[in-house]
Amino acid sequence: MKKVLEARMVRKIFVEGAQRVEVLRGVSLDVSAGEIVSLEGPSGSGKTTLLSIMGCILTPSAGEIQIGGRQISGDEKALREARRTSIGFVFQQFNLFPALTARENIIYALSIKGRKGVAALLEADRVIDAVGLADRRDFLPRDLSGGQKQRVAIARALAGSPEVILADEPTANLDSTVGVQILDLFRNLAKSENKGLIIVTHDPKVRRVADRVVGIADGLLLQEAHAA
Amino acid sequence: MVSLARKNLFHDRIRFGITLAGVAFAVTLILLQVGLFLGMLDKATVSIRKSNVDIWIVGKNTPNIDFGKPFPDTAFLRARGLPGVERADNAILQFINIQLPTGATENAQVYGLADPVFWGLPWKVEIGRAHELSRGYNLIMDRSAVRRFGAFEVGEYREVGGRRFRIIGRSAEAESFTTTPVVFMDFDNAQSLVEQLRGQTTYVLVKVVPGSDPEQVAARLRPMFPHNDVHTRDEWATRSRGYWIKSTGIGMSMGVTVFLGVLVGVVIVGQTLYTSAIENIRQFGTVKAIGGSNWDIYSILGEQALIAAVLGFLLGAGASYAVRPAMATLHLTVLLSPEFSGVVFVGTVTMCLAAALFSFRRVALIDPALVFRG
Numbered sequence: 194m195k196k197v198l199e200a201r202m203v204r205k206i207f208v209e210g211a212q213r214v215e216v217l218r219g220v221s222l223d224v225s226a227g228e229i230v231s232l233e234g235p236s237g238s239g240k241t242t243l244l245s246i247m248g249c250i251l252t253p254s255a256g257e258i259q260i261g262g263r264q265i266s267g268d269e270k271a272l273r274e275a276r277r278t279s280i281g282f283v284f285q286q287f288n289l290f291p292a293l294t295a296r297e298n299i300i301y302a303l304s305i306k307g308r309k310g311v312a313a314l315l316e317a318d319r320v321i322d323a324v325g326l327a328d329r330r331d332f333l334p335r336d337l338s339g340g341q342k343q344r345v346a347i348a349r350a351l352a353g354s355p356e357v358i359l360a361d362e363p364t365a366n367l368d369s370t371v372g373v374q375i376l377d378l379f380r381n382l383a384k385s386e387n388k389g390l391i392i393v394t395h396d397p398k399v400r401r402v403a404d405r406v407v408g409i410a411d412g413l414l415l416q417e418a419h420a421a
Numbered sequence: 422m423v424s425l426a427r428k429n430l431f432h433d434r435i436r437f438g439i440t441l442a443g444v445a446f447a448v449t450l451i452l453l454q455v456g457l458f459l460g461m462l463d464k465a466t467v468s469i470r471k472s473n474v475d476i477w478i479v480g481k482n483t484p485n486i487d488f489g490k491p492f493p494d495t496a497f498l499r500a501r502g503l504p505g506v507e508r509a510d511n512a513i514l515q516f517i518n519i520q521l522p523t524g525a526t527e528n529a530q531v532y533g534l535a536d537p538v539f540w541g542l543p544w545k546v547e548i549g550r551a552h553e554l555s556r557g558y559n560l561i562m563d564r565s566a567v568r569r570f571g572a573f574e575v576g577e578y579r580e581v582g583g584r585r586f587r588i589i590g591r592s593a594e595a596e597s598f599t600t601t602p603v604v605f606m607d608f609d610n611a612q613s614l615v616e617q618l619r620g621q622t623t624y625v626l627v628k629v630v631p632g633s634d635p636e637q638v639a640a641r642l643r644p645m646f647p648h649n650d651v652h653t654r655d656e657w658a659t660r661s662r663g664y665w666i667k668s669t670g671i672g673m674s675m676g677v678t679v680f681l682g683v684l685v686g687v688v689i690v691g692q693t694l695y696t697s698a699i700e701n702i703r704q705f706g707t708v709k710a711i712g713g714s715n716w717d718i719y720s721i722l723g724e725q726a727l728i729a730a731v732l733g734f735l736l737g738a739g740a741s742y743a744v745r746p747a748m749a750t751l752h753l754t755v756l757l758s759p760e761f762s763g764v765v766f767v768g769t770v771t772m773c774l775a776a777a778l779f780s781f782r783r784v785a786l787i788d789p790a791l792v793f794r795g
């Protein structure tokens with residue numbers, strides 16, 4: 194399988210005044226097209242930090258990130274370009290634009306990604322259909338349930354066809370049934386659209402949809418085990 | 422296309438209302454206050470601009486039209502001989518006491534003309550005929566005199582400089598910067614009222630032959646009048662206006678008003694944009710996380726500032742134009758030219774964009790990693 198995103202021997206040291214905290218101590222992780230990886234670990238183990246580095250939001254203190262086999266340099270412009278073209282994010286807090294409808298949220302994200310006009314409208318409708326929200330597309334986020342908001346967020350992440358989707362605790366703010374629906378949606382989309390998907394989570398339900406479960410503790414990966 | 426800037430602006434109606442009110446207030450303050458000054462200054466030169474005089478020969482260093490300085494009344498004969506001069510006449514402008522029916526004494530700005538109709542002083546006569554001024558002790562009073570002199574009717578008498586004059590007409594628009602009411606009378610009558618004006622005049626009015634250039638005629642007149650100043654119409658208006666701007670501190674006062682207006686505008690717009698930028702930090706972080714640059718966010722703030730500027734200006738300008746009739750009933754002339762309004766509009770846009778700059782530094786520092794935090 195083709196590796197779409199790869200972290201190699203990534204270290205991250207945060208310096209707070211005189212204190213140096215090594216949050217990641219040499220982590221290598223990859224995800225292939227159509228694959229779902231579940232990244233699990235206790236609070237403070239470095240999951241979000243690793244996801245941020247793989248998503249080109251943070252730069253590693255050492256190690257490298259490759260997207261589609263190409264190394265991403267650490268300068269701000271290259272990182273931004275990588276985020277723009279290759280990565281979609283889904284957050285625990287949804288992070289939708291509250292003044293924009295579901296559809297506008299996606300159209301606006303597409304405009305940031307350089308897609309405008311009719312092509313953007315068609316793409317927005319395509320991803321809204323894909324997450325099953327066609328009948329809610331003109332709703333503002335405040336008029337949507339938590340699960341519907343997360344669907345909009347997933348649609349927004351899919352828009353523009355990035356190779357990888359990175360999700361940080363996507364079910365943490367949802368109740369159990371809705372969480373299962375969202376995970377099933379992730380599973381279907383990863384397979385039908387052939388995306389690489391990394392889900393950071395505490396939620397044991399994620400294992401049901403993951404192809405691979407990776408544990409992390411104290412900034413080091415524990416074991417790699419195939420999900421049941 | 423979806424405008425996050427516009428949607429966010431209208432999403433928070435109260436804040437947007439405050440922003441608009443701030444801009445509109447600044448615009449109204451500047452338009453009305455400066456418009457009032459311009460209205461007053463307009464009066465300082467109205468008789469220069471409206472009359473039929475091409476060149477004013479004035480006493481040396483006379484600062485403005487209201488402060489005429491006496492010089493011999495034979496001087497005009499020298500001007501008459503000059504080629505290019507169609508006509509030259511004496512004219513007196515002098516503050517003279519007027520007795521009111523109430524018994525009170527006030528000052529009048531007396532214009533004494535040998536041929537009021539030819540010179541267009543007064544230029545707008547509502548009642549009566551100006552050429553009858555020379556037939557006895559007659560005067561024409563401007564309608565604006567009502568404010569200081571009380572109501573008057575044609576046919577009534579008023580004592581001016583100790584002599585009884587009959588009011589034979591009413592003019593309009595003849596006002597002075599000093600707000601002293603204007604009355605028109607015959608040159609000889611005006612001259613006879615004041616001891617120091619015996620054999621003296623305060624101005625020589627010159628009309629040039631049609632087709633000749635007043636500038637050139639004035640240049641030829643200057644050496645002939647070494648003890649006078651010779652001004653073309655525009656020079657004289659500029660000098661008169663400039664005198665009031667400098668001597669009254671009006672220029673300074675306008676500057677302070679404009680400064681205060683701009684300050685209020687910048688502070689309110691800057692403050693509301695800044696707080697909205699702070700409150701929307703998560704949104705801006707999201708914009709960055711999905712690949713937006715600082716410029717994408719600057720353009721959001723810039724667009725918001727621009728919308729606030731345009732709508733705030735329309736509100737403020739609308740309010741200013743709307744209160745003009747009410748101010749006119751208080752005898753306050755607010756001069757709002759399209760040019761001046763245009764300048765204020767450009768100033769408003771500049772002001773709002775400058776206010777947006779305060780937020781730029783803050784949003785540039787936004788860390789997209791915040792999108793993962795709770």
Ligand SMILES: Nc1ncnc2c1ncn2[C@@H]1O[C@H](COP(=O)(O)OP(=O)(O)OP(=O)(O)O)[C@@H](O)[C@H]1O
Pocket residue numbers: 207208209214216234235236237238239240241242243
């Ligand atoms: N910007 C930062 N500056 C300093 N320390 C940081 C920073 N970001 C994270 N850390 C620290 O790094 C460690 C790992 O944080 P991280 O957010 O990656 O953990 P996590 O595994 O996602 O935890 P959780 O499950 O609670 O979300 C924590 O101790 C945290 O305090």
Ligand SMILES: [Mg+2]
Pocket residue numbers: 240241242361
């Ligand atoms: Mg985390």
